[in-house]
Amino acid sequence: xxxxxxxxxxxxxxxxxxxxxxxxxxxxxxxxxxxxxxxxxxxxxxxxxxxxxxxxxxxxxxxxxxxxxxxxxxxxxxxxxxxxxxxxxxxxxxxxxxxxxxxxxxxxxxxxxxxxxxxxxxxxxxxxxxxxxxxxxxxxxxxxxxxxxxxxxxxxxxxxxxxxxxxxxxxxxxxxxxxxxxxxxxxxxxxxxxxxxxxxxxxxxxxxxxxxxxxxxxxxxxxxxxxxxxxxxxxxxxxxxxxxxxxxxxxxxxxxxxxxxxxxxxxxxxxxxxxxxxxxxxxxxxxxxxxxxxxxxxxxxxxxxxxxxxxxxxxxxxxxxxxxxxxxxxxxxxxxxxxxxxxxxxxxxxxxxxxxxxxxxxxxxxxxxxxxxxxxxxxxxxxxxxxxxxxxxxxxxxxxxxxxxxxxxxxxxxxx
Amino acid sequence: xxxxxxxxxxxxxxxxxxxxxxxxxxxxxxxxxxxxxxxxxxxxxxxxxxxxxxxxxxxxxxxxxxxxxxxxxxxxxxxxxxxxxxxxxxxxxxxxxxxxxxxxxxxxxxxxxxxxxxxxxxxxxxxxxxxxxxxxxxxxxxxxxxxxxxxxxxxxxxxxxxxxxxxxxxxxxxxxxxxxxxxxxxxxxxxxxxxxxxxxxxxxxxxxxxxxxxxxxxxxxxxxxxxxxxxxxxxxxxxxxxxxxxxxxxxxxxxxxxxxxxxxxxxxxxxxxxxxxxxxxxxxxxxxxxxxxxxxxxxxxxxxxxxxxxxxxxxxxxxxxxxxxxxxxxxxxxxxxxxxxxxxxxxxxxxxxxxxxxxxxxxxxxxxxxxxxxxxxxxxxxxxxxxxxxxxxxxxxxxxxxxxxxxxxxxxxxxx
Numbered sequence: 001x002x003x004x005x006x007x008x009x010x011x012x013x014x015x016x017x018x019x020x021x022x023x024x025x026x027x028x029x030x031x032x033x034x035x036x037x038x039x040x041x042x043x044x045x046x047x048x049x050x051x052x053x054x055x056x057x058x059x060x061x062x063x064x065x066x067x068x069x070x071x072x073x074x075x076x077x078x079x080x081x082x083x084x085x086x087x088x089x090x091x092x093x094x095x096x097x098x099x100x101x102x103x104x105x106x107x108x109x110x111x112x113x114x115x116x117x118x119x120x121x122x123x124x125x126x127x128x129x130x131x132x133x134x135x136x137x138x139x140x141x142x143x144x145x146x147x148x149x150x151x152x153x154x155x156x157x158x159x160x161x162x163x164x165x166x167x168x169x170x171x172x173x174x175x176x177x178x179x180x181x182x183x184x185x186x187x188x189x190x191x192x193x194x195x196x197x198x199x200x201x202x203x204x205x206x207x208x209x210x211x212x213x214x215x216x217x218x219x220x221x222x223x224x225x226x227x228x229x230x231x232x233x234x235x236x237x238x239x240x241x242x243x244x245x246x247x248x249x250x251x252x253x254x255x256x257x258x259x260x261x262x263x264x265x266x267x268x269x270x271x272x273x274x275x276x277x278x279x280x281x282x283x284x285x286x287x288x289x290x291x292x293x294x295x296x297x298x299x300x301x302x303x304x305x306x307x308x309x310x311x312x313x314x315x316x317x318x319x320x321x322x323x324x325x326x327x328x329x330x331x332x333x334x335x336x337x338x339x340x341x342x343x344x345x346x347x348x349x350x351x352x353x354x355x356x357x358x359x360x361x362x363x364x365x366x367x368x369x370x371x372x373x374x375x376x377x378x379x380x381x382x383x384x385x386x387x388x389x390x391x392x393x394x395x396x397x398x399x400x401x402x403x404x405x406x407x408x409x410x411x412x413x414x415x416x
Numbered sequence: 417x418x419x420x421x422x423x424x425x426x427x428x429x430x431x432x433x434x435x436x437x438x439x440x441x442x443x444x445x446x447x448x449x450x451x452x453x454x455x456x457x458x459x460x461x462x463x464x465x466x467x468x469x470x471x472x473x474x475x476x477x478x479x480x481x482x483x484x485x486x487x488x489x490x491x492x493x494x495x496x497x498x499x500x501x502x503x504x505x506x507x508x509x510x511x512x513x514x515x516x517x518x519x520x521x522x523x524x525x526x527x528x529x530x531x532x533x534x535x536x537x538x539x540x541x542x543x544x545x546x547x548x549x550x551x552x553x554x555x556x557x558x559x560x561x562x563x564x565x566x567x568x569x570x571x572x573x574x575x576x577x578x579x580x581x582x583x584x585x586x587x588x589x590x591x592x593x594x595x596x597x598x599x600x601x602x603x604x605x606x607x608x609x610x611x612x613x614x615x616x617x618x619x620x621x622x623x624x625x626x627x628x629x630x631x632x633x634x635x636x637x638x639x640x641x642x643x644x645x646x647x648x649x650x651x652x653x654x655x656x657x658x659x660x661x662x663x664x665x666x667x668x669x670x671x672x673x674x675x676x677x678x679x680x681x682x683x684x685x686x687x688x689x690x691x692x693x694x695x696x697x698x699x700x701x702x703x704x705x706x707x708x709x710x711x712x713x714x715x716x717x718x719x720x721x722x723x724x725x726x727x728x729x730x731x732x733x734x735x736x737x738x739x740x741x742x743x744x745x746x747x748x749x750x751x752x753x754x755x756x757x758x759x760x761x762x763x764x765x766x767x768x769x770x771x772x773x774x775x776x777x778x779x780x781x782x783x784x785x786x787x788x789x790x791x792x793x794x795x796x797x798x799x800x801x802x803x804x805x806x807x808x809x810x811x812x813x814x815x816x817x818x819x820x821x822x823x824x825x826x827x828x829x830x831x832x
Contacts (some may be wrong), residue, residue: 032604034504034534038504059523077531077535080497080498080528081531085500085501085504088450088504103523108556111474115493115497116497119450135599139519139523139599140524141595178557180557182555183475186491187494217711279830290727295573
């Protein structure tokens with residue numbers, strides 16, 4: 001069979017675009033409307049998506065409460081409870097949630113995800129994050145963010161304990177640097193062997209952790225070159241851990257804006273971009289970069305040099321490179337960046353969007369994509385109605401599910 | 417309106433009786449069958465129960481894995497994910513889960529319960545436990561159980577932070593002995609003001625914490641005198657915290673075995689009791705009492721004196737008192753105790769069961785009951801089909817829900 005792409009749908013309250021909540025068609029209280037999420041998950045399932053995916057942070061999303069109230073996800077369900085509810089209102093689609101290795105214990109987290117996996121008949125996945133935001137740290141009694149390397153060392157051990165616990169009866173305890181766990185879980189092994197392990201860290205140490213333990217990697221790649229370089233690099237690291245390249249599915253984020261004609265798509269896009277206030281754009285860019293004084297620089301001047309922080313190393317590199325490449329002012333960069341939150345944006349007709357996805361998929365830049373609709377439900381509907389059939393016609397995406405578990409959808413081996 | 421009793425249904429895999437899994441009608445893999453739980457929750461909802469309730473421990477339930485495999489809840493869903501699923505398959509019944517103050521952080525726990533509360537339209541409750549089992553401690557890197565007083569001091573501060581966070585925008589941070597939390601949650605206030613706070617600790621310090629913070633108290637009281645003494649004591653402590661007696665609903669556990677005739681009920685009960693192996697009974701009694709060497713004593717001799725431990729103080733006092741009162745041997749006590757796990761058992765006709773409940777309810781021993789059916793679904797069905805209509809005829813229990821939130825069912829004030 002021809003290789004087919006994997007598709008995830010990013011669920012994010014009113015929509016992924018930073019100004020989605022200001023869109024005239026937006027559902028402003030979507031973040032706590034379970035019927036809204038059920039509808040989105042069922043739409044993605046009807047389109048045969050591999051999974052829905054929830055990002056997460058245990059805290060307000062932005063340091064500045066005023067700014068937080070002006071973004072499209074200032075409130076919303078805790079994602080594991082959300083996905084547990086979706087588990088019994090869907091039947092085939094995978095359910096992936098983010099959870100932090102810094103503010104959880106491996107026993108509790110392994111148990112909750114395995115419970116979700118059992119609830120859903122083998123459709124759960126865990127997106128491992130180490131939590132780079134000092135905003136979250138302040139809600140967990142930490143006096144500051146732990147150094148990047150320490151967070152990743154804890155994450156590595158955390159993942160080892162969790163995957164051990166997921167192996168069931170063959171778990172014989174763990175006594176390590178950060179964690180000590182004695183008993184197996186009080187749950188049998190997953191119908192898919194173990195929940196799917198997702199990662200998104202793009203730093204050097206993050207890539208190594210992914211090469212060692214991940215089944216799926218989410219990533220942000222604006223250009224084809226970045227996407228290919230990342231793909232090549234990550235797959236190349238896997239042999240060192242005795243794994244084959246196909247054991248990880250690399251799924252970059254894509255923020256598509258699609259309409260029947262290119263002009264219509266452009267118009268939809270502009271309509272959203274114009275809704276981004278400058279202060280929100282700059283504040284968001286500052287928050288993404290973990291720097292607090294970006295507002296001090298002239299908004300129409302160039303980006304300043306960034307000091308090295310313990311936050312998002314890979315994200316900072318991405319932004320600085322982009323500002324140099326395109327010669328963008330802070331205002332331009334903020335607006336460009338804020339809209340799609342740093343992800344690849346494709347604006348066009350169904351055929352144009354499919355062309356772009358196909359090129360990256362076939363050109364060694366991706367095994368699939370994490371679709372980030374600008375606003376819900378409109379842009380998810382548009383992608384499912386317009387782009388998915390086009391991908392299916394080209395033989396690039398399934399017309400029916402062939403398995404019942406997330407691992408089966410993704411074509412992943414069951415863990416031994 | 418006449419005062420009416422509150423009813424909770426205790427959800428526990430194959431059933432509350434320790435040998436339920438051996439019953440010929442038992443559903444052995446019930447603990448991971450979501451359809452089983454949906455059926456139970458809907459049965460309780462159709463009978464207008466106030467809530468379903470899940471006990472929990474983050475670890476195997478018994479220290480001895482061999483024994484664990486012989487009890488009726490060796491495997492099962494993590495309860496918050498379970499209740500999140502039930503939230504979207506029920507519409508009125510309250511959803512209460514146990515969670516530990518020792519192995520969670522207040523920010524994460526407050527957020528998850530508020531998320532469940534939003535998912536369910538204001539039907540969530542948190543049963544606060546401090547986790548007295550060294551089995552759990554060993555899964556969270558602890559070298560031993562913390563002293564009882566320390567656990568409760570942490571629990572008191574934990575509850576303070578959680579209730580603060582549930583107040584939403586008026587939360588201005590917390591900087592205390594065990595916890596420091598900066599931001600409010602990223603969720604709006606609950607439709608019922610805040611999730612319902614449930615507690616079950618019966619020690620002196622546990623009662624004080626309940627008097628200060630609980631909305632509902634679960635308790636184990638074998639005799640009417642114990643029930644009245646506990647009820648009187650707890651309600652008496654509330655004034656010191658500026659609360660009125662009716663601000664807490666005291667709901668002792670009841671393990672009813674009901675049938676059309678008394679002989680039939682007795683026969684059903686005996687059938688279950690005979691399924692308890694002696695070694696399981698003794699091991700379970702040992703585990704409940706946090707003592708490891710009970711098996712060394714002659715099984716037909718009296719209970720030995722118990723050393724004071726950091727585990728379950730109130731539970732130990734209960735068992736020792738019972739053994740003295742009834743002159744029971746270890747074997748007899750183990751069997752008696754193991755069957756209903758230390759709770760009040762009523763065996764009889766619908767009228768007899770209703771009489772007993774009515775007497776305690778009207779005699780100052782309870783505001784309602786936490787019903788613990790021996791095995792599922794049979795004994796929950798029997799209670800709903802036979803006892804609930806009898807209570808309704810007597811005007812002691814609602815025929816319809818009048819509100820939509822758990823607080824409304826329970827007749828509790830919304831927090832300010």
